[in-house]
Amino acid sequence: MEASSSSNLSRASLVTKCFFGWSKKQSFFIHQQPNKCASQMEVFVTSRTKEVPDIPVVGNEKIGVLLLNLGGPETLEDVQPFLFNLFADPDIIRLPRLFRFLQRPLAQFISVARAPKSKEGYASIGGGSPLRQITDAQAEELRKALCEKNVPAKVYVGMRYWHPFTEEAIEQIKRDNITKLVVLPLYPQFSISTSGSSLRLLEGLFREDEYLINMQHTVIPSWYQREGYIKAMANLIEKELDKFDCPQEVMIFFSAHGVPLAYVEEAGDPYKAEMEECVDLIMEELEKRQITNAYTLAYQSRVGPVEWLKPYTDETIIELGQKGVKSLLAVPISFVSEHIETLEEIDVEYKELALKSGIENWGRVPALNCEPTFITDLADAVIESLPYVGAMAVSNIEARQVNCPVMQIFK
Ligand SMILES: C=CC1=C(C)c2cc3[nH]c(cc4nc(cc5[nH]c(cc1n2)c(C)c5CCC(=O)O)C(CCC(=O)O)=C4C)c(C)c3C=C
Numbered sequence: 123m124e125a126s127s128s129s130n131l132s133r134a135s136l137v138t139k140c141f142f143g144w145s146k147k148q149s150f151f152i153h154q155q156p157n158k159c160a161s162q163m164e165v166f167v168t169s170r171t172k173e174v175p176d177i178p179v180v181g182n183e184k185i186g187v188l189l190l191n192l193g194g195p196e197t198l199e200d201v202q203p204f205l206f207n208l209f210a211d212p213d214i215i216r217l218p219r220l221f222r223f224l225q226r227p228l229a230q231f232i233s234v235a236r237a238p239k240s241k242e243g244y245a246s247i248g249g250g251s252p253l254r255q256i257t258d259a260q261a262e263e264l265r266k267a268l269c270e271k272n273v274p275a276k277v278y279v280g281m282r283y284w285h286p287f288t289e290e291a292i293e294q295i296k297r298d299n300i301t302k303l304v305v306l307p308l309y310p311q312f313s314i315s316t317s318g319s320s321l322r323l324l325e326g327l328f329r330e331d332e333y334l335i336n337m338q339h340t341v342i343p344s345w346y347q348r349e350g351y352i353k354a355m356a357n358l359i360e361k362e363l364d365k366f367d368c369p370q371e372v373m374i375f376f377s378a379h380g381v382p383l384a385y386v387e388e389a390g391d392p393y394k395a396e397m398e399e400c401v402d403l404i405m406e407e408l409e410k411r412q413i414t415n416a417y418t419l420a421y422q423s424r425v426g427p428v429e430w431l432k433p434y435t436d437e438t439i440i441e442l443g444q445k446g447v448k449s450l451l452a453v454p455i456s457f458v459s460e461h462i463e464t465l466e467e468i469d470v471e472y473k474e475l476a477l478k479s480g481i482e483n484w485g486r487v488p489a490l491n492c493e494p495t496f497i498t499d500l501a502d503a504v505i506e507s508l509p510y511v512g513a514m515a516v517s518n519i520e521a522r523q524v525n526c527p528v529m530q531i532f533k
């Protein structure tokens with residue numbers, strides 16, 4: 123497994139390089155904004171991190187942690203410009219170099235076409251994404267956990283497609299004169315389309331900026347293997363299983379956000395391999411607790427006409443119903459916060475489909491959000507990465523698997 127994911131990684135870096143290269147236009151200015159007043163547009167650091175006026179100093183160092191996340195529309199008015207930012211990302215719609223000039227017109231077209239359906243979804247979960255609020259809360263809990271472990275640090279939130287944008291967090295990091303930075307994508311498993319996209323953006327920002335290029339930093343590329351994270355997931359699953367009348371008869375249904383198949387098969391995205399290993403590790407942890415339920419992994423949320431990772435969640439639910447499975451526990455596995463795809467797609471659409479397909483008992487494991495074991499583990503991940511701050515990885519393969527500087531991820 124390790125050897126094959128290593129070769130995938132080196133292939134990934136080659137293919138992403140030749141497909142995308144780097145475009146300066148990709149940075150800050152691509153973000154589309156709805157018509158907002160200036161004061162709204164200027165908000166960029168989380169309100170919670172703002173409440174901490176002084177940056178803690180350790181020796182001569184000011185430590186920062188940058189949490190990278192996707193971002194989500196906060197109002198229905200934000201939905202179309204948020205979708206534009208998402209589809210304008212060459213790591214989301216991968217066009218051959220020759221057709222790159224079509225990226226933004228295509229993003230405009232797709233975002234306008236998709237907005238009504240997407241708005242319906244956001245309307246049904248209260249009119250916007252909870253992602254900013256949850257990520258801010260995670261940042262604050264992480265700051266407290268680090269402080270309790272005697273590592274005072276300021277925690278920043280940088281979103282890829284909506285406020286607070288990564289570029290804005292970086293500007294604040296510079297204003298705060300942070301001297302050591304740990305970059306932590308809030309995605310347990312690495313995908314070109316998520317952590318990869320955010321890190322590519324950072325790479326461009328660092329390359330162009332004298333302060334950043336000299337700032338000591340490290341990246342934690344993926345962390346699904348961490349014991350604390352695995353235990354936190356197992357705890358949540360165990361607790362939800364106990365709510366069923368016959369817990370041992372429940373099928374544990376891991377549902378991960380999909381990616382187009384070509385990401386894995388052509389671009390060498392390690393996402394599928396990391397996802398499968400992650401599920402194995404969680405099941406091993408459950409087995410240690412004498413929980414030996416049947417389980418399966420499927421992929422949800424596909425968009426557009428191309429083939430995505432299979433099996434698809436909806437088709438698998440129907441098949442399980444046909445096979446006579448009566449109890450299902452859905453486990454969202456690729457993302458650590460509640461979001462539209464847990465609150466709407468799983469809780470409403472898939473639940474309805476399951477009940478129609480003959481499944482009688484349905485449950486869903488909540489996202490980790492600010493679960494204390496999880497936050498403590500994130501704090502440990504940050505602390506363990508500190509010795510790597512400023513250190514170079516030996517190879518670019520190593521750079522995608524261990525802590526390393528941004529510049530080495532796509533080397
Ligand atoms: C690990 C998680 C995610 C992967 C991998 C991922 C890939 C991916 N996503 C799209 C298209 C869309 N994603 C949308 C929302 C969305 N995606 C993720 C996570 C992953 N995406 C999250 C957490 C969210 C929701 C944020 C929120 O507002 O709560 C959307 C918008 C919603 C919708 O219209 O359905 C789109 C579109 C692609 C194309 C892709 C891989 C190439």
Ligand SMILES: [Fe+2]
Pocket residue numbers: 379423
């Ligand atoms: Fe997505």
